[in-house]
Amino acid sequence: MPEASPAVITAVATAVMFALILLRIPIGLALGLAGFFGYGWLDGWGRATTMLTAVPAELISGAYSFSVIPMFILMGAAAAHSGLSAELFNIAKAVARPGARGTLATATIGACGLFGAICGSSVATAATMGRIAVPEMRQAGYSAEFATGAVAAGGTLGILIPPSVILVIYALLAEQSVPVLFAAAMLPGFAMAMMCIMVAKLYVLVRPEAGPPSRIVYARGERWRIVLRAWKVFAIFLLSIGGLYAGWFSPTEAAAIGAAMTILVGVFDRRLGTKEILASIQETTIVSASLFFIFLGALMYGRFIALTRIPYDLTQWVASLGLSAQMVALAIVGIYLLLGCFLESVSMVLITVPVFLPLLQSMGYDAVWFGILLVVAVEMGLVTPPVGMNLFVIRAQNKDVSLPRIAFGALPFLSAQVVMILILVYWPRFTSLLPDLMGMATAR
Amino acid sequence: MQFRLWLTQALERLCHVIAAAFLLVALIGTVLDVCLRKTIDLPIRGIIDVVGFCIVVSTMLGIALAWSARAHIVVDLIDMTGSPRLLAFLDVLTRVAGIVTMPLLMWLGYREFSDVYDFGDRTSDLGIPLAWFWLAILVGYGLSAVLLLIAPPARAVRDA
Numbered sequence: 001m002p003e004a005s006p007a008v009i010t011a012v013a014t015a016v017m018f019a020l021i022l023l024r025i026p027i028g029l030a031l032g033l034a035g036f037f038g039y040g041w042l043d044g045w046g047r048a049t050t051m052l053t054a055v056p057a058e059l060i061s062g063a064y065s066f067s068v069i070p071m072f073i074l075m076g077a078a079a080a081h082s083g084l085s086a087e088l089f090n091i092a093k094a095v096a097r098p099g100a101r102g103t104l105a106t107a108t109i110g111a112c113g114l115f116g117a118i119c120g121s122s123v124a125t126a127a128t129m130g131r132i133a134v135p136e137m138r139q140a141g142y143s144a145e146f147a148t149g150a151v152a153a154g155g156t157l158g159i160l161i162p163p164s165v166i167l168v169i170y171a172l173l174a175e176q177s178v179p180v181l182f183a184a185a186m187l188p189g190f191a192m193a194m195m196c197i198m199v200a201k202l203y204v205l206v207r208p209e210a211g212p213p214s215r216i217v218y219a220r221g222e223r224w225r226i227v228l229r230a231w232k233v234f235a236i237f238l239l240s241i242g243g244l245y246a247g248w249f250s251p252t253e254a255a256a257i258g259a260a261m262t263i264l265v266g267v268f269d270r271r272l273g274t275k276e277i278l279a280s281i282q283e284t285t286i287v288s289a290s291l292f293f294i295f296l297g298a299l300m301y302g303r304f305i306a307l308t309r310i311p312y313d314l315t316q317w318v319a320s321l322g323l324s325a326q327m328v329a330l331a332i333v334g335i336y337l338l339l340g341c342f343l344e345s346v347s348m349v350l351i352t353v354p355v356f357l358p359l360l361q362s363m364g365y366d367a368v369w370f371g372i373l374l375v376v377a378v379e380m381g382l383v384t385p386p387v388g389m390n391l392f393v394i395r396a397q398n399k400d401v402s403l404p405r406i407a408f409g410a411l412p413f414l415s416a417q418v419v420m421i422l423i424l425v426y427w428p429r430f431t432s433l434l435p436d437l438m439g440m441a442t443a444r
Numbered sequence: 445m446q447f448r449l450w451l452t453q454a455l456e457r458l459c460h461v462i463a464a465a466f467l468l469v470a471l472i473g474t475v476l477d478v479c480l481r482k483t484i485d486l487p488i489r490g491i492i493d494v495v496g497f498c499i500v501v502s503t504m505l506g507i508a509l510a511w512s513a514r515a516h517i518v519v520d521l522i523d524m525t526g527s528p529r530l531l532a533f534l535d536v537l538t539r540v541a542g543i544v545t546m547p548l549l550m551w552l553g554y555r556e557f558s559d560v561y562d563f564g565d566r567t568s569d570l571g572i573p574l575a576w577f578w579l580a581i582l583v584g585y586g587l588s589a590v591l592l593l594i595a596p597p598a599r600a601v602r603d604a
Contacts, residue, residue, distance in 0.1 A: 024523075024534045025541055026516035033545070053552040059503065060577045063496030067470055070499065074471065249478060252495070256474035278464065285463040286515045289506025293516055344517055 006042060006308040013038030013304065027347045028290075031297030038304040055299050059292065064252060065172060066295075070288035071255030072163050075240075075262050076119030077280040077287075082266030085128040087229060088114045089136075093216060094226040102204035102211035104140055105150040106197045108133040112154030113193040114230070116161035117237045118262060120168070122345075122382050126155025126390040130397050143210040144401045146203060149409025152390040153196050153416070156379035159345070161189035162241055163255065166345055166378065169291070170371045171251075173298075173353050178251040179244050180440045184368045184431040185375065188420060192376070195416035203412055232269075236261045245438065291346055298350030311358045318359060325363040329425045332356050333377050340381020344389055348378055365428060372431045373424045380417045383410040452595045456512055459587065463505040470498035490570030497567075500577050504584025511542055512591035535597065542592045550585035557582055 004012075017034030021027055032052070040048035059066065079085070092110035096103045112129050119125055130151045137147035159166045162182035171178045204211040218226075240258030243249045249257060263280075266272030272280075305311065318328055339348050353374070360370050382390045385407045395403050423430055473491050481487040488494075510516045518538075523531060557578035565574040 021519050022521065023537065024518050024520060025538055026518050028516060029541060029545060033541075049552065052549070053556050056553060056578075056581045057556070059581075060496070060500060060574065063499045063577075064492045066503075067474075067495050067499040070467060070502065071471065071474070074467070248482065253474055253478050256471050257478060259471060260475045281464045281467055282460055285460070285467060285502055285506040286510050286513060289463075289503050290510045290516050292503045293507050293510065343519065347517065 004041070006310065007313070009038055009041050010305070010308045010310050013041070017301070021343070021347075026290075026293065027344070028293035028295075028297035031294065031301040031347070031351070033297075035297070035299075035301035035304040039300070039307060042304070042307055051303050052300060055296050058299055059296065062172070066292070068168050068178065068252040068255045069165060069291060070284050071252060071259050072120045072165050072168060073288050074280060074284040075163070075236075075255060075259040076121050076124045076158075076165075077283045078259060078262040078266060078272065078277070079115065079118045080124055080128040081276040081280045082262065082269065082271040084118070084233065084262075084266070084271075085111065085115055086132050088233065089129065089132050091227055091230045093214075094218065094223040098216050098218060099213050101208055101213050102146075102200050103214040103216075104133070104137045104142065105146060105200040105203070105211055108137065108150050109154040109157070109193060109196045109200060112151070113157045113161055113189070114233055116158040116189070117241075118163075118233060118258065119158055120163040120165035122155050122158040122379065123389050123393055125158030126151055127393045127397070129154060130394045134394065134398055137211075140214060141212045143207070143409075144398070145405050145409030146200075146207075146210040147409070148394045148398060148401055148406040149411070149413060150196075150200055152383045152388070152394055152406060152410040153199075153413030155390045155393075156382050156417075157189060157193055157196070159379060159382075160185055160192055160372075160375050162186060163258065164375065165291075166349060166375055167371060168251070169295070169346060170349055170353065170374060173350065174357055174367050174371065176367050176371060177440070180368055180435050181371050182241065183245070183435045183438055183440060184372050187430065187434050188372055188376065188424070191423075192379075192416060192420055195419060196413055199413050199416050232265050236265065294346055294350060298347075301351065302354045305354050311355050314355065315359045315362045319362070325360075325365065326425050328363055329360065329365065329373065330421075332360070333373070333421055333425075336374070336377035337380055337384070340378065340384055340388075343381070345378040345381060348381065349374060366432070368435070369424070369428045369431045373421070376417055376420050376424065380414060380421075383407070383414065448594050449596060452512065452591065455587065455591060455594075456509060459505045459509050463502045463509065466498040466502040466505075470495045470502070473498070490567075490572075493567040493570040493572050497572055497577060497580075501580045504580050505587065507584050508587035508591055511546075511588045512595045532597075539592050543589055546585045546589040546592065550582055550589070553578060553582050553585060 013034045017030050020030035020033065036048050036052050039051055088111040089107065092107035092114065095110060096107040108129060112125050115125050115129060133151055134147050138144060162185055164185060167181045167185060168178055171181050236258055239261060240254045243257060244251060244254040263272060263277060336348065357367060357370055361367060382388055385391060385403065388407065391403055391406050391410065394406050473488065473494055477488040477491040557575055560578055561575040566572060
């Protein structure tokens with residue numbers, strides 16, 4: 001191979017990686033190949049081979065820590081198969097003001113937030129809630145754009161409200177504490193849910209015909225009876241996530257307890273049979289394996305990036321520009337929005353964290369704050385075309401609504417995410433309020 | 445073709461059963477450990493090693509299954525504009541990339557497996573030989589290659 005500077009080799013390897021990804025090569029393989037060739041070009045093929053050989057050793061040495069990922073995925077899969085989402089939707093409808101315009105949309109967002117408390121995946125949240133909420137909203141006369149857009153936006157709450165699979169992946173990658181990250185995500189998650197509900201309310205103010213008033217009538221005391229049925233979800237959340245903060249469980253144990261509780265609740269409610277449990281486990285096996293495959297590829301790519309010293313050079317270069325920390329943070333969010341147009345969330349996190357985290361830490365931001373900013377930025381990618389995964393999921397369930405119409409419906413909800421980004425950038429303490437209150441240290 | 449299909453389905457079923465069993469063992473083991481520890485202060489010794497091993501086995505078999513189910517995460521932007529022939533070509537390209545890479549990784553992993561086997565490396569709590577972990581990795585890579593070789597082509601290839 002011809003001699004070249006690390007910057008040129010990085011540019012070529014990254015271009016090859018994106019080309020492979022666009023050619024439909026699995027992302028994990030594309031990352032691994034680009035990392036291997038980049039490493040080989042820079043430091044010799046012998047060392048690159050040694051590095052590639054040692055990558056699975058990381059899976060072995062961290063296997064117990066990694067087990068938190070399949071456990072949380074199983075918790076979400078079991079919740080999705082057990083039909084808890086339908087109950088949550090009924091509960092959210094009972095809480096929302098009956099008779100007002102857009103009630104079903106706000107109930108959908110609320111139900112997505114509740115479902116996010118037992119499911120750590122946005123796509124699973126959107127898919128599960130979409131199946132129940134969209135047909136009901138459309139039957140009630142909601143416009144297709146508003147109905148699908150509300151589910152797409154509500155679905156994104158799944159990765160912000162703990163437990164969040166993507167935050168766990170980030171924690172493993174950035175060597176941060178999972179409980180601290182979950183605590184840091186709680187306030188932004190709640191605030192995001194509230195802002196999405198506000199957007200839905202504003203939507204029907206501007207376009208009243210999009211969300212006609214609901215005709216649901218409750219008998220006296222019925223609303224409360226329905227709301228009280230939410231105890232199961234709260235019990236699962238309180239025992240698994242609460243137990244994590246009470247110091248009873250490690251993150252893996254909390255996830256396992258949550259998964260077991262979700263399965264047990266499903267079995268006792270006669271919603272989960274052997275068939276559904278097996279389907280949840282099979283789904284978990286494949287989803288977590290495909291995430292781990294990307295993780296292994298990203299490890300190889302990360303080692304190559306570390307060898308190039310690009311993160312260090314980038315930090316030096318940005319420092320020489322004299323930009324404010326906020327400007328740099330906003331520029332990074334801009335890069336995430338661009339990447340979100342053609343990469344899915346986990347890959348985005350795995351590719352960029354080794355580069356951006358040192359840069360932001362050098363500017364005074366902490367790693368926990370960056371984790372939350374990252375998730376909100378990634379959320380935006382989930383509802384922006386052309387690779388908005390939530391849009392695809394909803395499109396698959398509603399074949400008569402085109403992708404651009406769903407994206408158009410989700411567009412107003414992006415404003416909530418933009419506001420959250422601005423809050424996080426200009427008031428970073430927002431993420432450390434709850435961890436500080438709980439006496440947790442957020443390390444720089 | 446019939447035999448290939450039968451073999452693919454049989455291998456997939458076997459992988460699913462084993463991967464699910466190991467995942468369940470990890471789940472039940474973790475929950476049992478917590479319950480015993482919290483109620484009668486009797487933790488299960490070496491549960492971390494057991495759960496770790498189960499996750500490695502389940503993950504590696506899952507990687508093979510994801511290859512055959514075409515469930516590895518890809519960016520399918522090109523599907524919107526690409527012709528069936530192009531999509532068929534890309535499907536073949538992915539399979540070839542997997543068929544070349546997986547045995548190569550298996551061969552590289554075999555060297556590591558031999559090393560840990562010769563040195564007799566073990567986990568710290570239960571003393572599970574690390575060679576077992578590496579064996580699971582080799583089996584996962586090997587099964588990925590086999591499933592990629594024998595699995596029927598994607599619909600796009602058949603249509604083209």
